[in-house]
Amino acid sequence: MHKLKESISKRMSEYRYLHTLSVARECERLAEIFGIDGKLLITSAYLHDITKEMTVDEQTELCRSMGEKLDEYAILSPKTLHSYSAPALIKRDYPEFADPEVLSTVRCHTTGKENMTLPEKLLYLADYIEPTRRFEECKKLREFFYSDLSDPRKRLDSTIFLSLKYTLYDLLAKGEFIHPETVKAYNSLCKIGVL
Numbered sequence: 001m002h003k004l005k006e007s008i009s010k011r012m013s014e015y016r017y018l019h020t021l022s023v024a025r026e027c028e029r030l031a032e033i034f035g036i037d038g039k040l041l042i043t044s045a046y047l048h049d050i051t052k053e054m055t056v057d058e059q060t061e062l063c064r065s066m067g068e069k070l071d072e073y074a075i076l077s078p079k080t081l082h083s084y085s086a087p088a089l090i091k092r093d094y095p096e097f098a099d100p101e102v103l104s105t106v107r108c109h110t111t112g113k114e115n116m117t118l119p120e121k122l123l124y125l126a127d128y129i130e131p132t133r134r135f136e137e138c139k140k141l142r143e144f145f146y147s148d149l150s151d152p153r154k155r156l157d158s159t160i161f162l163s164l165k166y167t168l169y170d171l172l173a174k175g176e177f178i179h180p181e182t183v184k185a186y187n188s189l190c191k192i193g194v195l
């Protein structure tokens with residue numbers, strides 16, 4: 001892990017690196033709460049924003065060269081582009097970490113998706129609530145999640161549901177494009193009645 005940390009620190013700004021370390025720490029904590037082996041989850045945390053500071057052109061070219069399919073939504077919703085290009089970069093530059101669980105967890109960390117797996121949910125949550133996040137919504141979600149862990153899986157679902165609600169509100173308020181996977185993630189939790 002030390003080598004991976006050193007390598008990613010050279011690929012991003014200090015601000016992004018500190019966020020990344022904080023997401024990894026949050027994932028470590030969550031893995032303990034959920035009683036899972038957090039190795040792959042923490043690896044996903046270290047790599048999740050690895051392409052976020054590359055230009056749109058660089059990311060597009062990276063995806064093309066690695067055969068990573070870019071759909072129209074990635075272009076319409078540029079904030080999500082790094083979740084397409086990060087798996088491409090992991091396969092190219094960190095093949096030792098290109099486990100299917102890592103790739104899928106990184107791939108959906110920005111938009112969410114329908115029927116997310118536990119590690120996918122945990123990275124999604126950690127990215128939102130890690131302590132260096134100062135937005136009001138992030139603080140509220142952090143408090144909401146940690147205020148009642150009597151049934152952690154249920155709490156996880158309701159916290160993700162709330163975060164998706166905030167994201168959808170925000171995108172609607174700004175009149176921005178909504179990635180269909182975010183709507184699917186929201187609907188899949190709505191269907192099982194998480195609140």
Ligand SMILES: [Fe+2]
Nearest residue numbers: 023048049127
């Ligand atoms: Fe992130």
